[in-house]
Amino acid sequence: MIWNEEFETLPREALESLQLKRLKATVDRVYATVPFYKKKFDEAGLKPSHIKSLKDMRLLPFTVKTDLRDNYPFGLFSVPMESVVRVHASSGTTGKPIVVGYTRRDIDTWAELMARTLTAAGIHKGDIVHNSYGYGLFTGGLGAHYGAERIGASVIPISGGNTKRQIMIMKDFGPTAITCTPSYALHLADVARDMGIDPAKDFKIRVGCFGAEPWSEKMREQIEKIFNIDAVDIFGLTEVIGPGVSSECIEAKRGLHVFEDHFIPEIIDPETGEPLPYGEKGELVFTSITKEAFPVIRYRTRDISCLNPELCICGRTFVRMERITGRTDDMLIIRGVNVFPSQIESALMQIEGLEPHYQLIVDRKNNLDTIEVQVEVNERIFSDEVKQLEVIEKRVVHDIKEMFGVSCKCTLVEPKTIQRSEGKAKRVIDKRQL
Amino acid sequence: MKVEQISVFLENKSGRLAEVMRVLGSAGVNIRALSIADTSDFGILRVIVNDNDKAMKALKDNDFTVSKTEVVAVEVPDTPGGLAGILALLEKQSVNVEYMYAFIERSSDNAIIIFRFDGNDRAIKALSEAGITILEGAKVYNL
Numbered sequence: 001m002i003w004n005e006e007f008e009t010l011p012r013e014a015l016e017s018l019q020l021k022r023l024k025a026t027v028d029r030v031y032a033t034v035p036f037y038k039k040k041f042d043e044a045g046l047k048p049s050h051i052k053s054l055k056d057m058r059l060l061p062f063t064v065k066t067d068l069r070d071n072y073p074f075g076l077f078s079v080p081m082e083s084v085v086r087v088h089a090s091s092g093t094t095g096k097p098i099v100v101g102y103t104r105r106d107i108d109t110w111a112e113l114m115a116r117t118l119t120a121a122g123i124h125k126g127d128i129v130h131n132s133y134g135y136g137l138f139t140g141g142l143g144a145h146y147g148a149e150r151i152g153a154s155v156i157p158i159s160g161g162n163t164k165r166q167i168m169i170m171k172d173f174g175p176t177a178i179t180c181t182p183s184y185a186l187h188l189a190d191v192a193r194d195m196g197i198d199p200a201k202d203f204k205i206r207v208g209c210f211g212a213e214p215w216s217e218k219m220r221e222q223i224e225k226i227f228n229i230d231a232v233d234i235f236g237l238t239e240v241i242g243p244g245v246s247s248e249c250i251e252a253k254r255g256l257h258v259f260e261d262h263f264i265p266e267i268i269d270p271e272t273g274e275p276l277p278y279g280e281k282g283e284l285v286f287t288s289i290t291k292e293a294f295p296v297i298r299y300r301t302r303d304i305s306c307l308n309p310e311l312c313i314c315g316r317t318f319v320r321m322e323r324i325t326g327r328t329d330d331m332l333i334i335r336g337v338n339v340f341p342s343q344i345e346s347a348l349m350q351i352e353g354l355e356p357h358y359q360l361i362v363d364r365k366n367n368l369d370t371i372e373v374q375v376e377v378n379e380r381i382f383s384d385e386v387k388q389l390e391v392i393e394k395r396v397v398h399d400i401k402e403m404f405g406v407s408c409k410c411t412l413v414e415p416k417t418i419q420r421s422e423g424k425a426k427r428v429i430d431k432r433q434l
Numbered sequence: 435m436k437v438e439q440i441s442v443f444l445e446n447k448s449g450r451l452a453e454v455m456r457v458l459g460s461a462g463v464n465i466r467a468l469s470i471a472d473t474s475d476f477g478i479l480r481v482i483v484n485d486n487d488k489a490m491k492a493l494k495d496n497d498f499t500v501s502k503t504e505v506v507a508v509e510v511p512d513t514p515g516g517l518a519g520i521l522a523l524l525e526k527q528s529v530n531v532e533y534m535y536a537f538i539e540r541s542s543d544n545a546i547i548i549f550r551f552d553g554n555d556r557a558i559k560a561l562s563e564a565g566i567t568i569l570e571g572a573k574v575y576n577l
């Protein structure tokens with residue numbers, strides 16, 4: 001299903017001319033209203049009039065996270081505060097958060113984009129949406145909420161936390177769709193089982209929209225099996241708009257359609273900053289082209305992905321970004337080898353019975369990087385025999401060595417000892433003192 | 435002829451064994467026999483208790499990973515070479531011992547050895563035929 005047939009299936013040529021028109025307007029706007037952008041453009045000797053085609057995008061300077069921090073809280077707003085009807089902020093755990101603003105039209109755009117997202121997952125009027133994304137400064141909760149209301153679904157604004165109560169409500173209210181982080185979905189399943197509830201049988205959920213943290217294809221299979229649902233990947237980030245930047249379609253579930261009539265995606269080489277062609281992996285960069293209060297120009301997400309321009313079976317003409325396979329700043333360099341936690345996760349998920357409850361401890365001993373993979377023991381892999389458990393440890397060590405050429409240590413740990421946050425799971429502890 | 439044993443996964447961290455004992459104790463479970471196999475980072479605690487269901491539930495409720503396994507309890511004559519004879523007998527039948535541990539029966543001072551074989555049924559058959567006493571689960575739970 002497609003929410004906005006007209007725009008989501010625009011022929012490529014028409015889409016590109018719309019993008020160029022909107023890009024020019026955005027560039028004019030930030031140059032005129034945001035001193036930070038004016039200064040950056042001037043330093044680069046760039047005038048808004050130099051942007052004559054989409055190819056000229058590469059002339060625009062990048063914006064990075066620290067630029068947003070340096071202008072805390074409202075320095076990058078492009079409208080006077082009286083036109084801002086809402087602010088949100090990133091969940092920065094260290095230092096000051098990144099603050100973003102929305103005009104009334106931005107909120108409207110956002111609801112439209114989340115309506116597209118939910119519709120792409122097959123959610124419609126008549127569905128009951130259990131929205132476990134956190135409400136508040138975090139964009140997840142309210143983003144999904146407004147989108148669900150826009151399509152006419154019934155929303156349960158449960159937010160995060162109080163898992164047992166959530167399960168009671170899921171059983172009693174009979175939601176048909178759920179929106180939350182993938183790790184919280186697994187946590188919900190764990191707690192439900194402990195309460196004697198079978199998530200596959202005792203809930204009416206048909207589909208889930210999962211995002212706000214990287215996850216893997218294996219984790220998708222697991223969530224789909226545990227809940228007996230379709231699990232759809234959605235993507236967004238506070239700096240760009242929140243959720244609603246891109247979304248998978250339920251028809252293909254292969255890559256997330258970027259809403260290109262509002263955002264222009266690019267993939268760049270994270271080292272050189274050079275744009276990379278379709279199909280090549282690199283850092284994902286976004287330029288917003290319709291936002292009023294908080295436009296971003298070539299914002300470097302630090303997320304690793306690639307773009308696929310192939311026409312999709314769903315009929316959308318928007319390019320698809322591959323699910324995020326890591327972050328440029330999460331990327332661990334272990335003895336010179338680039339290692340993404342998500343790749344280790346997919347290696348673990350290949351092993352029968354293992355659950356994606358793991359943590360990577362990176363350290364440096366005698367000037368040598370060490371990596372320890374801690375995996376929780378569950379009843380499916382537990383045995384009364386030491387050698388059976390050692391087989392699993394050896395298999396993990398072997399598979400990771402095969403994949404990265406890096407030797408690691410695998411330690412089995414007791415269940416529920418690896419911290420499960422209600423939101424994002426902490427996967428890596430880097431103890432190296434460099 | 436088989437006895438149910440409960441195995442518990444333990445991290446090699448101080449206090450974990452004590453925690454299992456505390457959980458079982460407060461559930462009113464009595465331990466008949468116990469052994470621990472450990473490596474440098476984890477251990478497997480194996481126990482035989484008077485109430486399996488109660489013990490399993492109490493441990494699961496406290497987030498321990500547990501499993502049930504069938505083992506064989508053999509009464510070993512209190513004579514020199516008693517165990518050696520049994521092992522020789524099993525070897526002849528090519529039954530392998532995965533692990534074993536012993537405890538003393540209070541009433542008779544006989545040693546009872548708990549065996550986990552790679553073929554429990556074959557072992558039971560061979561031992562019974564040789565006239566060796568194998569204890570019923572119910573008897574072991576209530577020793």
Ligand SMILES: [Zn+2]
Pocket residue numbers: 248249251252257312313314315316
């Ligand atoms: Zn599609």
